[in-house]
Amino acid sequence: MNLQDRVLDIMRETFGIDEVSTDVSQKNCDQWDSLRHLTLASELEDAFDIELEPEEIAEMTDFSRVIAMLESKL
Protein backbone atom coordinates (compact mmCIF):
# COMPACT_ATOMS: atom_id res chain seq x y z
CA MET A 1 0.00 0.00 0.00
CA ASN A 2 1.41 3.42 -0.84
CA LEU A 3 1.77 6.30 1.59
CA GLN A 4 -1.37 8.13 0.45
CA ASP A 5 -3.58 5.05 0.82
CA ARG A 6 -2.18 4.26 4.26
CA VAL A 7 -2.87 7.80 5.44
CA LEU A 8 -6.40 7.70 3.99
CA ASP A 9 -7.01 4.46 5.88
CA ILE A 10 -5.81 5.98 9.14
CA MET A 11 -8.00 9.03 8.56
CA ARG A 12 -11.08 6.94 7.88
CA GLU A 13 -10.45 5.01 11.07
CA THR A 14 -9.68 8.08 13.18
CA PHE A 15 -12.55 10.22 11.92
CA GLY A 16 -15.00 7.32 11.96
CA ILE A 17 -16.23 7.94 8.39
CA ASP A 18 -16.24 5.73 5.30
CA GLU A 19 -15.26 8.27 2.66
CA VAL A 20 -12.11 10.34 2.90
CA SER A 21 -10.51 11.74 -0.25
CA THR A 22 -7.16 13.39 -0.94
CA ASP A 23 -8.69 16.88 -0.84
CA VAL A 24 -9.81 16.49 2.78
CA SER A 25 -8.90 19.30 5.16
CA GLN A 26 -9.80 20.51 8.63
CA LYS A 27 -12.02 23.09 6.92
CA ASN A 28 -14.13 20.75 4.83
CA CYS A 29 -14.43 17.82 7.24
CA ASP A 30 -16.51 18.18 10.43
CA GLN A 31 -15.08 15.07 12.01
CA TRP A 32 -11.54 16.42 11.67
CA ASP A 33 -11.88 18.52 14.81
CA SER A 34 -9.12 19.53 17.20
CA LEU A 35 -9.55 16.43 19.36
CA ARG A 36 -9.41 13.96 16.50
CA HIS A 37 -6.53 15.94 15.05
CA LEU A 38 -4.43 14.85 18.01
CA THR A 39 -5.67 11.30 17.73
CA LEU A 40 -4.65 11.42 14.06
CA ALA A 41 -1.18 12.68 14.98
CA SER A 42 -0.80 9.95 17.57
CA GLU A 43 -1.93 7.28 15.09
CA LEU A 44 0.49 8.57 12.42
CA GLU A 45 3.35 8.52 14.92
CA ASP A 46 2.63 4.89 15.73
CA ALA A 47 1.97 3.79 12.15
CA PHE A 48 5.18 5.28 10.72
CA ASP A 49 7.31 5.07 13.86
CA ILE A 50 8.09 8.79 13.88
CA GLU A 51 7.88 11.65 16.38
CA LEU A 52 5.90 14.74 15.46
CA GLU A 53 6.60 17.99 17.28
CA PRO A 54 3.64 20.08 18.47
CA GLU A 55 4.50 22.75 15.87
CA GLU A 56 4.48 20.14 13.12
CA ILE A 57 1.19 18.71 14.30
CA ALA A 58 -0.30 22.21 14.18
CA GLU A 59 0.77 22.64 10.54
CA MET A 60 -0.87 19.45 9.26
CA THR A 61 -4.18 21.07 8.45
CA ASP A 62 -5.01 19.23 5.23
CA PHE A 63 -4.20 16.00 3.43
CA SER A 64 -1.35 17.33 1.28
CA ARG A 65 0.36 18.92 4.28
CA VAL A 66 0.11 15.66 6.18
CA ILE A 67 1.72 13.82 3.27
CA ALA A 68 4.45 16.46 2.93
CA MET A 69 5.20 16.24 6.64
CA LEU A 70 5.42 12.46 6.55
CA GLU A 71 7.63 12.48 3.45
CA SER A 72 10.05 14.84 5.19
CA LYS A 73 10.29 12.37 8.09
CA LEU A 74 10.52 9.05 6.27
Place this chain on the structure above:
Amino acid sequence: MKTFVFRNQTVEAFMGYDGVTYSGYDDISLVPDDVDRYIWFYQVPVNADTAQLAQEIDSYGDKLDLVLESVDKAKPFIVLSLVNLFPLRFTGDDTSVERAVNGFNAHVAQLASENSCVKMVDFADFTARYDASTLVNWKYYLMSQTLLNPKLAKDFQAWWQRAQEELELKRKKCLVLDLDNTLWGGVLGEEGVDGIHLGGDYPGKAFSYWQRALLQLSRNGVILAICSKNNMSDVDEVWEHNPHVVLKREHFAAMRINWQDKATNIDELARELNIGLDSMVFIDDNPAERELIRQRLPQVEVPEFPDKPYQLMPFFKMLVDKYFRVYTVTAEDRNKTEQYRANAQRRAEQARFADLDDYLYSLDIAIDVIPADEHNVPRIAQMTQKTNQFNLTTRRYTDADVTQFVGRGWRIYCMSVSDRFGDNGITGTIFLRPVDDETVAIDTLLLSCRILGKGIEEAFFKTVLNLMRLDGYRRVQALYIPTTKNAQTADFYDRMGMTCVATGDDGSRRYEMPLQHVFEIKNCYNIRVL
Protein backbone atom coordinates in the same frame (compact mmCIF):
# COMPACT_ATOMS: atom_id res chain seq x y z
CA MET B 1 -27.61 4.00 25.06
CA LYS B 2 -26.87 7.67 25.76
CA THR B 3 -24.07 8.41 28.17
CA PHE B 4 -23.06 11.65 29.86
CA VAL B 5 -19.51 11.98 31.15
CA PHE B 6 -18.44 14.35 33.94
CA ARG B 7 -14.77 15.08 33.43
CA ASN B 8 -12.04 17.60 34.15
CA GLN B 9 -9.75 16.65 31.26
CA THR B 10 -10.06 15.70 27.61
CA VAL B 11 -11.15 12.07 27.73
CA GLU B 12 -12.98 11.82 24.39
CA ALA B 13 -10.24 9.66 22.88
CA PHE B 14 -10.86 7.11 25.66
CA MET B 15 -14.62 7.21 26.17
CA GLY B 16 -15.42 7.69 22.50
CA TYR B 17 -17.88 9.80 20.57
CA ASP B 18 -20.83 7.58 19.69
CA GLY B 19 -23.75 8.32 21.98
CA VAL B 20 -21.49 10.08 24.48
CA THR B 21 -21.69 13.71 25.53
CA TYR B 22 -19.34 15.49 27.87
CA SER B 23 -19.54 18.05 30.64
CA GLY B 24 -17.39 21.16 30.46
CA TYR B 25 -14.04 20.82 32.19
CA ASP B 26 -14.78 20.34 35.89
CA ASP B 27 -18.22 21.80 35.24
CA ILE B 28 -21.17 20.31 37.13
CA SER B 29 -23.61 23.14 36.46
CA LEU B 30 -25.34 21.15 33.73
CA VAL B 31 -26.77 17.73 34.59
CA PRO B 32 -28.78 16.54 31.59
CA ASP B 33 -31.67 14.18 32.27
CA ASP B 34 -32.20 12.90 28.71
CA VAL B 35 -29.44 10.30 29.02
CA ASP B 36 -29.43 6.65 30.10
CA ARG B 37 -26.40 6.68 32.34
CA TYR B 38 -23.71 8.88 33.84
CA ILE B 39 -19.96 8.38 34.08
CA TRP B 40 -17.63 10.32 36.35
CA PHE B 41 -14.09 10.21 34.95
CA TYR B 42 -11.88 12.79 36.62
CA GLN B 43 -8.09 12.89 36.49
CA VAL B 44 -5.75 14.24 39.13
CA PRO B 45 -4.67 17.59 37.64
CA VAL B 46 -1.06 18.70 37.33
CA ASN B 47 -0.21 21.29 39.95
CA ALA B 48 3.16 21.73 41.64
CA ASP B 49 1.48 23.37 44.63
CA THR B 50 0.61 20.16 46.46
CA ALA B 51 -1.45 21.79 49.20
CA GLN B 52 -3.61 23.54 46.60
CA LEU B 53 -3.86 20.35 44.58
CA ALA B 54 -5.00 18.36 47.63
CA GLN B 55 -7.68 20.98 48.25
CA GLU B 56 -8.85 20.80 44.67
CA ILE B 57 -9.12 17.01 44.84
CA ASP B 58 -11.08 17.31 48.08
CA SER B 59 -13.60 19.48 46.25
CA TYR B 60 -14.31 16.66 43.74
CA GLY B 61 -16.05 14.61 46.43
CA ASP B 62 -18.36 17.52 47.25
CA LYS B 63 -19.10 18.08 43.58
CA LEU B 64 -19.90 14.43 43.08
CA ASP B 65 -22.32 14.61 46.03
CA LEU B 66 -24.03 17.62 44.48
CA VAL B 67 -24.40 15.89 41.13
CA LEU B 68 -25.77 12.74 42.76
CA GLU B 69 -28.44 14.79 44.50
CA SER B 70 -29.77 16.01 41.19
CA VAL B 71 -29.63 12.86 39.04
CA ASP B 72 -32.34 10.25 38.66
CA LYS B 73 -31.25 7.47 41.05
CA ALA B 74 -32.76 4.89 38.75
CA LYS B 75 -30.00 5.50 36.18
CA PRO B 76 -26.57 3.90 36.52
CA PHE B 77 -23.85 6.26 37.72
CA ILE B 78 -20.37 4.83 37.16
CA VAL B 79 -17.46 6.51 38.94
CA LEU B 80 -13.86 5.77 37.99
CA SER B 81 -11.51 6.00 40.92
CA LEU B 82 -8.77 8.65 40.95
CA VAL B 83 -5.16 7.74 40.24
CA ASN B 84 -2.33 10.21 40.60
CA LEU B 85 -0.48 9.75 37.32
CA PHE B 86 2.21 12.33 38.16
CA PRO B 87 3.04 12.09 41.86
CA LEU B 88 5.19 15.08 42.78
CA ARG B 89 6.52 15.46 46.32
CA PHE B 90 8.96 18.00 47.69
CA THR B 91 9.37 16.37 51.07
CA GLY B 92 9.11 12.71 51.91
CA ASP B 93 6.53 13.41 54.60
CA ASP B 94 4.18 15.38 52.35
CA THR B 95 1.41 12.88 51.70
CA SER B 96 -1.34 15.47 51.26
CA VAL B 97 -2.13 14.61 47.63
CA GLU B 98 -2.14 10.85 48.26
CA ARG B 99 -4.44 11.40 51.21
CA ALA B 100 -6.81 13.50 49.12
CA VAL B 101 -6.85 10.87 46.35
CA ASN B 102 -7.46 8.06 48.85
CA GLY B 103 -10.09 10.17 50.57
CA PHE B 104 -11.98 10.67 47.32
CA ASN B 105 -11.82 6.97 46.47
CA ALA B 106 -13.00 5.96 49.95
CA HIS B 107 -15.87 8.42 49.59
CA VAL B 108 -16.90 6.88 46.26
CA ALA B 109 -16.77 3.38 47.78
CA GLN B 110 -19.06 4.64 50.53
CA LEU B 111 -21.48 6.14 47.99
CA ALA B 112 -21.49 2.88 46.05
CA SER B 113 -22.38 0.91 49.18
CA GLU B 114 -25.23 3.29 49.99
CA ASN B 115 -26.69 3.83 46.50
CA SER B 116 -27.41 0.89 44.26
CA CYS B 117 -27.15 3.14 41.17
CA VAL B 118 -23.54 4.09 41.99
CA LYS B 119 -20.87 1.68 40.79
CA MET B 120 -17.17 2.24 41.34
CA VAL B 121 -14.64 1.11 38.73
CA ASP B 122 -11.02 0.91 39.86
CA PHE B 123 -9.03 2.95 37.35
CA ALA B 124 -5.80 1.72 38.99
CA ASP B 125 -6.62 -1.72 37.59
CA PHE B 126 -5.81 -0.18 34.20
CA THR B 127 -2.96 2.17 35.10
CA ALA B 128 -1.08 -0.51 37.08
CA ARG B 129 -0.28 -2.23 33.78
CA TYR B 130 2.01 0.59 32.63
CA ASP B 131 5.06 2.43 33.90
CA ALA B 132 4.91 6.13 34.67
CA SER B 133 6.56 7.23 31.44
CA THR B 134 4.06 5.28 29.34
CA LEU B 135 1.02 6.54 31.24
CA VAL B 136 1.69 10.23 30.70
CA ASN B 137 2.52 11.81 27.37
CA TRP B 138 3.51 15.40 28.10
CA LYS B 139 3.46 16.48 24.48
CA TYR B 140 -0.20 15.58 24.15
CA TYR B 141 -1.05 16.79 27.62
CA LEU B 142 0.17 20.27 26.81
CA MET B 143 -1.58 20.31 23.45
CA SER B 144 -4.90 18.89 24.58
CA GLN B 145 -5.35 18.65 28.36
CA THR B 146 -5.26 14.90 28.50
CA LEU B 147 -2.68 13.54 30.92
CA LEU B 148 -3.39 9.91 30.12
CA ASN B 149 -1.37 9.01 27.01
CA PRO B 150 -3.66 8.95 23.94
CA LYS B 151 -1.59 6.07 22.59
CA LEU B 152 -3.22 3.95 25.30
CA ALA B 153 -6.69 4.71 23.93
CA LYS B 154 -7.23 1.29 22.30
CA ASP B 155 -6.00 -0.57 25.39
CA PHE B 156 -8.20 1.61 27.53
CA GLN B 157 -11.26 0.90 25.41
CA ALA B 158 -10.69 -2.86 25.68
CA TRP B 159 -10.27 -2.55 29.45
CA TRP B 160 -13.33 -0.32 29.74
CA GLN B 161 -15.39 -2.80 27.71
CA ARG B 162 -14.45 -5.60 30.12
CA ALA B 163 -15.16 -3.34 33.13
CA GLN B 164 -18.66 -2.72 31.81
CA GLU B 165 -19.24 -6.43 31.29
CA GLU B 166 -18.28 -6.88 34.94
CA LEU B 167 -20.91 -4.33 35.89
CA GLU B 168 -23.44 -6.25 33.80
CA LEU B 169 -22.38 -9.35 35.73
CA LYS B 170 -21.33 -11.21 32.63
CA ARG B 171 -18.86 -13.96 33.25
CA LYS B 172 -18.09 -17.62 32.69
CA LYS B 173 -19.81 -20.00 35.09
CA CYS B 174 -17.64 -23.08 35.29
CA LEU B 175 -13.94 -23.93 35.37
CA VAL B 176 -13.18 -27.47 34.22
CA LEU B 177 -9.84 -28.72 35.53
CA ASP B 178 -7.53 -31.55 34.60
CA LEU B 179 -5.71 -33.22 37.53
CA ASP B 180 -2.20 -34.51 36.69
CA ASN B 181 0.29 -31.68 36.21
CA THR B 182 -2.62 -29.25 36.47
CA LEU B 183 -4.04 -29.43 40.00
CA TRP B 184 -0.89 -31.11 41.26
CA GLY B 185 2.59 -31.81 39.90
CA GLY B 186 3.37 -35.21 38.43
CA VAL B 187 1.22 -38.10 37.22
CA LEU B 188 -0.79 -39.79 39.95
CA GLY B 189 -0.98 -43.17 38.20
CA GLU B 190 2.82 -43.34 38.00
CA GLU B 191 4.07 -41.54 41.07
CA GLY B 192 1.39 -42.57 43.57
CA VAL B 193 -0.47 -40.63 46.25
CA ASP B 194 2.73 -39.59 48.02
CA GLY B 195 4.74 -39.05 44.86
CA ILE B 196 2.71 -36.20 43.40
CA HIS B 197 3.89 -32.63 44.01
CA LEU B 198 1.48 -30.91 46.34
CA GLY B 199 2.39 -28.93 49.45
CA GLY B 200 5.86 -28.79 51.01
CA ASP B 201 8.63 -27.13 49.04
CA TYR B 202 8.61 -25.98 45.42
CA PRO B 203 7.12 -27.19 43.13
CA GLY B 204 4.51 -28.68 45.50
CA LYS B 205 4.08 -25.28 47.15
CA ALA B 206 3.06 -23.68 43.84
CA PHE B 207 0.23 -26.19 43.40
CA SER B 208 -0.93 -25.59 46.99
CA TYR B 209 -1.21 -21.84 46.35
CA TRP B 210 -3.01 -22.51 43.08
CA GLN B 211 -5.49 -24.88 44.78
CA ARG B 212 -6.18 -22.38 47.56
CA ALA B 213 -6.77 -19.65 44.99
CA LEU B 214 -9.17 -21.92 43.07
CA LEU B 215 -11.03 -22.64 46.29
CA GLN B 216 -11.58 -18.90 46.74
CA LEU B 217 -12.73 -18.66 43.14
CA SER B 218 -15.39 -21.27 43.88
CA ARG B 219 -16.40 -19.32 47.01
CA ASN B 220 -16.99 -16.39 44.69
CA GLY B 221 -19.52 -18.33 42.72
CA VAL B 222 -17.56 -20.08 39.97
CA ILE B 223 -18.34 -23.79 39.71
CA LEU B 224 -15.36 -26.12 39.62
CA ALA B 225 -15.48 -29.42 37.76
CA ILE B 226 -12.93 -32.11 36.96
CA CYS B 227 -12.16 -33.73 33.64
CA SER B 228 -9.22 -36.09 34.01
CA LYS B 229 -7.86 -39.34 32.62
CA ASN B 230 -7.26 -41.20 35.85
CA ASN B 231 -8.55 -44.06 37.99
CA MET B 232 -11.27 -42.84 40.31
CA SER B 233 -9.89 -44.97 43.15
CA ASP B 234 -6.45 -43.31 42.87
CA VAL B 235 -8.00 -39.85 43.08
CA ASP B 236 -10.12 -40.92 46.06
CA GLU B 237 -6.93 -41.97 47.74
CA VAL B 238 -5.40 -38.52 47.21
CA TRP B 239 -8.48 -36.93 48.74
CA GLU B 240 -8.41 -39.27 51.71
CA HIS B 241 -4.71 -39.62 52.42
CA ASN B 242 -2.76 -36.67 51.02
CA PRO B 243 -2.66 -34.09 53.84
CA HIS B 244 -1.78 -31.25 51.48
CA VAL B 245 -4.77 -31.47 49.20
CA VAL B 246 -6.93 -28.33 49.42
CA LEU B 247 -9.55 -29.02 46.77
CA LYS B 248 -11.46 -32.15 47.70
CA ARG B 249 -14.43 -33.99 46.32
CA GLU B 250 -16.96 -31.63 47.94
CA HIS B 251 -15.50 -28.61 46.13
CA PHE B 252 -16.38 -29.96 42.71
CA ALA B 253 -19.91 -29.70 41.39
CA ALA B 254 -19.35 -32.52 38.91
CA MET B 255 -16.53 -34.68 37.66
CA ARG B 256 -15.53 -37.00 34.86
CA ILE B 257 -12.58 -39.10 35.99
CA ASN B 258 -12.32 -41.86 33.39
CA TRP B 259 -10.57 -42.80 30.15
CA GLN B 260 -13.17 -41.47 27.76
CA ASP B 261 -12.18 -38.63 25.40
CA LYS B 262 -12.38 -35.22 27.02
CA ALA B 263 -14.68 -33.61 24.47
CA THR B 264 -17.39 -36.17 25.26
CA ASN B 265 -16.71 -35.73 28.96
CA ILE B 266 -17.02 -31.94 28.87
CA ASP B 267 -20.17 -32.16 26.80
CA GLU B 268 -21.61 -34.48 29.46
CA LEU B 269 -20.50 -32.14 32.25
CA ALA B 270 -22.36 -29.28 30.59
CA ARG B 271 -25.52 -31.38 30.45
CA GLU B 272 -25.16 -32.63 33.99
CA LEU B 273 -24.69 -29.11 35.35
CA ASN B 274 -27.33 -27.78 32.98
CA ILE B 275 -25.11 -24.95 31.70
CA GLY B 276 -24.04 -23.95 28.20
CA LEU B 277 -20.68 -24.96 26.75
CA ASP B 278 -20.09 -21.25 26.16
CA SER B 279 -20.00 -20.66 29.90
CA MET B 280 -17.14 -23.11 30.47
CA VAL B 281 -13.37 -22.62 30.66
CA PHE B 282 -11.14 -25.68 30.32
CA ILE B 283 -7.70 -25.93 31.95
CA ASP B 284 -5.31 -28.71 30.97
CA ASP B 285 -1.53 -28.88 30.82
CA ASN B 286 -1.63 -31.18 27.81
CA PRO B 287 -1.61 -29.23 24.50
CA ALA B 288 -3.17 -32.19 22.65
CA GLU B 289 -6.18 -32.17 24.98
CA ARG B 290 -6.51 -28.41 24.64
CA GLU B 291 -6.42 -28.68 20.87
CA LEU B 292 -9.03 -31.45 20.92
CA ILE B 293 -11.44 -29.27 22.90
CA ARG B 294 -10.78 -26.21 20.72
CA GLN B 295 -11.68 -28.23 17.64
CA ARG B 296 -14.54 -30.34 18.96
CA LEU B 297 -16.11 -27.81 21.33
CA PRO B 298 -15.22 -24.36 19.99
CA GLN B 299 -17.64 -22.65 22.40
CA VAL B 300 -15.48 -23.65 25.37
CA GLU B 301 -12.69 -21.21 26.29
CA VAL B 302 -9.33 -22.97 26.36
CA PRO B 303 -6.46 -20.77 27.62
CA GLU B 304 -2.84 -21.82 27.28
CA PHE B 305 -1.39 -23.40 30.43
CA PRO B 306 1.87 -22.11 31.98
CA ASP B 307 5.03 -24.20 31.46
CA LYS B 308 6.36 -23.66 34.98
CA PRO B 309 4.53 -24.16 38.29
CA TYR B 310 5.82 -20.79 39.55
CA GLN B 311 3.76 -19.14 36.81
CA LEU B 312 0.51 -20.52 38.22
CA MET B 313 -0.41 -17.49 40.35
CA PRO B 314 -0.09 -14.90 37.54
CA PHE B 315 -1.97 -17.40 35.35
CA PHE B 316 -4.69 -17.55 37.99
CA LYS B 317 -4.95 -13.76 38.05
CA MET B 318 -5.24 -13.73 34.26
CA LEU B 319 -8.11 -16.24 34.47
CA VAL B 320 -9.94 -14.13 37.03
CA ASP B 321 -9.46 -10.88 35.10
CA LYS B 322 -10.38 -12.35 31.73
CA TYR B 323 -13.22 -14.73 32.52
CA PHE B 324 -14.54 -14.57 36.04
CA ARG B 325 -14.45 -11.15 37.66
CA VAL B 326 -17.84 -9.48 38.17
CA TYR B 327 -18.77 -6.32 40.00
CA THR B 328 -20.49 -8.10 42.84
CA VAL B 329 -21.65 -11.58 43.80
CA THR B 330 -24.77 -12.56 45.70
CA ALA B 331 -25.22 -15.10 48.48
CA GLU B 332 -26.68 -17.46 45.87
CA ASP B 333 -23.45 -17.25 43.88
CA ARG B 334 -21.31 -18.14 46.85
CA ASN B 335 -23.14 -21.42 47.41
CA LYS B 336 -23.25 -22.38 43.80
CA THR B 337 -21.07 -25.49 43.95
CA GLU B 338 -23.17 -26.84 46.80
CA GLN B 339 -26.36 -26.17 44.86
CA TYR B 340 -25.18 -27.83 41.68
CA ARG B 341 -24.00 -30.84 43.68
CA ALA B 342 -27.31 -31.12 45.49
CA ASN B 343 -28.99 -31.06 42.09
CA ALA B 344 -26.99 -34.04 40.93
CA GLN B 345 -28.16 -35.88 44.09
CA ARG B 346 -31.77 -34.94 43.37
CA ARG B 347 -31.48 -36.44 39.92
CA ALA B 348 -30.12 -39.65 41.40
CA GLU B 349 -33.05 -39.68 43.84
CA GLN B 350 -35.55 -39.13 41.06
CA ALA B 351 -34.54 -42.38 39.44
CA ARG B 352 -35.77 -44.26 42.55
CA PHE B 353 -39.35 -43.07 42.22
CA ALA B 354 -41.66 -44.38 39.55
CA ASP B 355 -44.15 -41.55 39.89
CA LEU B 356 -43.14 -37.89 39.64
CA ASP B 357 -45.56 -36.76 42.33
CA ASP B 358 -44.18 -39.30 44.80
CA TYR B 359 -40.77 -37.95 44.06
CA LEU B 360 -41.91 -34.34 44.53
CA TYR B 361 -43.50 -35.18 47.89
CA SER B 362 -40.30 -36.83 49.01
CA LEU B 363 -38.32 -33.64 48.32
CA ASP B 364 -40.15 -31.44 50.88
CA ILE B 365 -40.05 -28.47 48.52
CA ALA B 366 -40.56 -25.07 50.15
CA ILE B 367 -41.27 -22.04 47.95
CA ASP B 368 -41.16 -18.51 49.39
CA VAL B 369 -42.70 -15.85 47.15
CA ILE B 370 -41.09 -12.51 48.02
CA PRO B 371 -41.90 -9.03 46.69
CA ALA B 372 -38.90 -7.15 45.24
CA ASP B 373 -37.09 -5.10 47.87
CA GLU B 374 -33.71 -3.43 48.23
CA HIS B 375 -32.11 -6.70 49.37
CA ASN B 376 -33.18 -8.88 46.46
CA VAL B 377 -33.17 -6.37 43.58
CA PRO B 378 -29.49 -7.05 42.69
CA ARG B 379 -30.26 -10.79 42.48
CA ILE B 380 -33.42 -10.19 40.44
CA ALA B 381 -31.51 -8.01 37.96
CA GLN B 382 -28.72 -10.57 37.82
CA MET B 383 -31.22 -13.30 36.91
CA THR B 384 -32.64 -11.23 34.05
CA GLN B 385 -29.08 -10.79 32.76
CA LYS B 386 -28.06 -14.43 32.99
CA THR B 387 -31.08 -16.64 32.56
CA ASN B 388 -31.50 -17.95 29.02
CA GLN B 389 -33.35 -21.24 29.01
CA PHE B 390 -36.49 -20.82 31.09
CA ASN B 391 -37.06 -17.17 30.20
CA LEU B 392 -40.25 -16.21 28.39
CA THR B 393 -39.16 -12.79 27.08
CA THR B 394 -35.37 -12.67 27.76
CA ARG B 395 -35.45 -8.99 28.64
CA ARG B 396 -32.24 -7.88 30.34
CA TYR B 397 -32.56 -5.39 33.16
CA THR B 398 -30.21 -3.61 35.56
CA ASP B 399 -30.73 -3.00 39.29
CA ALA B 400 -31.73 0.53 38.40
CA ASP B 401 -34.35 -0.68 35.88
CA VAL B 402 -35.95 -2.98 38.44
CA THR B 403 -36.05 -0.25 41.07
CA GLN B 404 -37.60 2.08 38.53
CA PHE B 405 -40.31 -0.46 37.63
CA VAL B 406 -41.22 -0.94 41.29
CA GLY B 407 -41.43 2.84 41.61
CA ARG B 408 -43.88 2.87 38.69
CA GLY B 409 -46.15 0.39 40.41
CA TRP B 410 -45.07 -2.84 38.73
CA ARG B 411 -45.59 -5.93 40.85
CA ILE B 412 -42.28 -7.77 40.96
CA TYR B 413 -41.79 -10.99 42.89
CA CYS B 414 -38.95 -13.39 43.27
CA MET B 415 -38.99 -16.82 44.83
CA SER B 416 -36.62 -18.67 47.06
CA VAL B 417 -36.71 -22.45 46.80
CA SER B 418 -35.37 -25.08 49.16
CA ASP B 419 -35.82 -28.79 49.66
CA ARG B 420 -34.32 -31.47 51.82
CA PHE B 421 -31.13 -31.53 49.78
CA GLY B 422 -30.40 -27.87 50.30
CA ASP B 423 -31.34 -24.27 49.77
CA ASN B 424 -31.31 -23.04 46.19
CA GLY B 425 -31.84 -19.43 47.21
CA ILE B 426 -33.55 -16.94 44.94
CA THR B 427 -34.05 -18.74 41.64
CA GLY B 428 -37.00 -17.21 39.83
CA THR B 429 -38.76 -13.94 39.23
CA ILE B 430 -41.87 -12.50 37.63
CA PHE B 431 -42.55 -8.88 36.59
CA LEU B 432 -46.18 -7.84 36.28
CA ARG B 433 -46.98 -4.49 34.73
CA PRO B 434 -50.43 -3.04 35.41
CA VAL B 435 -52.10 -2.15 32.09
CA ASP B 436 -55.32 -0.78 33.57
CA ASP B 437 -57.35 -1.34 36.75
CA GLU B 438 -58.40 -4.79 35.68
CA THR B 439 -55.50 -5.99 33.55
CA VAL B 440 -51.96 -6.93 34.36
CA ALA B 441 -49.30 -7.96 31.82
CA ILE B 442 -46.39 -10.33 32.46
CA ASP B 443 -43.29 -8.51 31.27
CA THR B 444 -40.80 -11.07 32.51
CA LEU B 445 -41.05 -14.61 33.84
CA LEU B 446 -37.95 -16.68 34.37
CA LEU B 447 -36.59 -19.52 36.47
CA SER B 448 -33.03 -20.59 36.96
CA CYS B 449 -32.55 -23.86 35.11
CA ARG B 450 -31.18 -25.61 38.19
CA ILE B 451 -34.65 -25.81 39.79
CA LEU B 452 -36.55 -26.94 36.71
CA GLY B 453 -38.20 -30.31 36.34
CA LYS B 454 -40.16 -30.16 39.58
CA GLY B 455 -43.23 -28.25 38.50
CA ILE B 456 -42.06 -25.23 40.49
CA GLU B 457 -42.60 -22.87 37.55
CA GLU B 458 -46.27 -23.80 37.49
CA ALA B 459 -46.68 -23.42 41.26
CA PHE B 460 -44.95 -20.04 41.20
CA PHE B 461 -46.96 -18.78 38.23
CA LYS B 462 -50.28 -19.85 39.73
CA THR B 463 -49.45 -18.50 43.20
CA VAL B 464 -48.66 -15.07 41.79
CA LEU B 465 -51.77 -15.01 39.59
CA ASN B 466 -53.88 -15.91 42.62
CA LEU B 467 -52.35 -12.88 44.33
CA MET B 468 -53.23 -10.69 41.35
CA ARG B 469 -56.78 -11.95 41.42
CA LEU B 470 -57.06 -11.10 45.12
CA ASP B 471 -55.80 -7.62 44.29
CA GLY B 472 -58.72 -7.12 41.94
CA TYR B 473 -57.18 -7.88 38.57
CA ARG B 474 -59.53 -9.69 36.24
CA ARG B 475 -57.32 -10.36 33.23
CA VAL B 476 -53.70 -11.31 32.59
CA GLN B 477 -51.73 -10.77 29.40
CA ALA B 478 -48.45 -12.46 28.54
CA LEU B 479 -45.85 -12.58 25.82
CA TYR B 480 -43.51 -15.28 24.61
CA ILE B 481 -40.47 -14.16 22.60
CA PRO B 482 -38.49 -17.03 21.08
CA THR B 483 -34.69 -17.06 21.26
CA THR B 484 -32.13 -19.70 20.31
CA LYS B 485 -32.10 -20.91 23.91
CA ASN B 486 -35.62 -20.74 25.33
CA ALA B 487 -37.43 -23.31 23.19
CA GLN B 488 -38.49 -25.27 26.29
CA THR B 489 -40.80 -22.39 27.28
CA ALA B 490 -42.52 -22.15 23.87
CA ASP B 491 -45.71 -23.85 25.08
CA PHE B 492 -45.58 -22.78 28.74
CA TYR B 493 -48.48 -20.34 28.53
CA ASP B 494 -50.50 -22.82 26.45
CA ARG B 495 -49.96 -25.42 29.16
CA MET B 496 -51.05 -22.88 31.78
CA GLY B 497 -54.39 -22.56 29.95
CA MET B 498 -53.81 -19.19 28.36
CA THR B 499 -55.20 -18.32 24.93
CA CYS B 500 -52.89 -17.20 22.15
CA VAL B 501 -54.39 -14.02 20.67
CA ALA B 502 -51.68 -12.87 18.26
CA THR B 503 -48.54 -14.17 16.60
CA GLY B 504 -45.67 -11.96 15.44
CA ASP B 505 -43.37 -12.34 12.42
CA ASP B 506 -40.52 -13.24 14.75
CA GLY B 507 -42.50 -16.17 16.20
CA SER B 508 -43.47 -14.22 19.31
CA ARG B 509 -46.92 -14.92 20.69
CA ARG B 510 -49.32 -12.83 22.78
CA TYR B 511 -51.57 -14.54 25.31
CA GLU B 512 -54.54 -13.62 27.43
CA MET B 513 -56.52 -15.25 30.16
CA PRO B 514 -59.32 -14.15 32.49
CA LEU B 515 -58.63 -14.35 36.24
CA GLN B 516 -61.97 -15.74 37.38
CA HIS B 517 -61.13 -18.69 39.56
CA VAL B 518 -58.47 -19.54 42.07
CA PHE B 519 -55.80 -21.72 40.52
CA GLU B 520 -55.37 -25.12 42.14
CA ILE B 521 -51.80 -25.87 43.09
CA LYS B 522 -50.46 -29.33 43.86
CA ASN B 523 -50.07 -29.72 47.59
CA CYS B 524 -46.60 -31.20 47.40
CA TYR B 525 -45.16 -27.68 47.72
CA ASN B 526 -45.00 -25.73 50.92
CA ILE B 527 -45.71 -22.21 49.61
CA ARG B 528 -45.39 -19.06 51.66
CA VAL B 529 -46.13 -15.56 50.40
CA LEU B 530 -43.99 -13.05 52.32
